[in-house]
Amino acid sequence: MRELLDPERLAAFKAWLEANGAEIRSPTSPYELLRFRTGRGIGVVYSNADKTKVSKSGYEVFAAWHSWITRTPWRAAPRVASIGRRRQGVVKALLKRDGENCFYCKEPLGEDISIEHFVARTHGGPNHMANMVLTHHKCNQEVGHLSVREKITLRETWGQK
Numbered sequence: 001m002r003e004l005l006d007p008e009r010l011a012a013f014k015a016w017l018e019a020n021g022a023e024i025r026s027p028t029s030p031y032e033l034l035r036f037r038t039g040r041g042i043g044v045v046y047s048n049a050d051k052t053k054v055s056k057s058g059y060e061v062f063a064a065w066h067s068w069i070t071r072t073p074w075r076a077a078p079r080v081a082s083i084g085r086r087r088q089g090v091v092k093a094l095l096k097r098d099g100e101n102c103f104y105c106k107e108p109l110g111e112d113i114s115i116e117h118f119v120a121r122t123h124g125g126p127n128h129m130a131n132m133v134l135t136h137h138k139c140n141q142e143v144g145h146l147s148v149r150e151k152i153t154l155r156e157t158w159g160q161k
């Protein structure tokens with residue numbers, strides 16, 4: 001890992017991390033050569049004061065460094081925030097497609113929005129917009145892992161029970 005004392009090698013490693021989805025952070029002390037973040041946590045590479053030795057901390061550095069030296073693929077896990085942003089995009093698109101009422105009870109969703117997989121993931125339903133509708137959290141829970149047929153029947157008779 002001492003090659004990271006060479007600024008050019010360090011820059012190459014940084015660029016590789018970034019290209020594979022890691023977020024490069026500013027060092028928080030003069031001993032830090034590199035600090036980065038992924039969905040699995042923070043990775044830091046340190047040097048000693050006279051810049052002769054390198055050490056690392058965080059699982060992510062071990063995994064990334066191993067892939068770097070063995071030239072095997074490595075991807076930073078996405079951060080939760082970016083999953084949240086993706087979810088927001090899906091919700092927006094579904095509101096536009098289906099309107100602002102709950103798919104099951106047909107009452108306005110308001111802020112209480114959950115994404116329901118019409119064919120449940122556990123029944124092999126795809127994680128794709130074509131298989132998603134918006135519901136209240138409570139309504140989503142109520143349909144649980146019903147079959148599609150049961151869901152349709154439930155939707156048709158909702159409010160009449």
Ligand SMILES: [Zn+2]
Nearest residue numbers: 102105136139
């Ligand atoms: Zn509802």
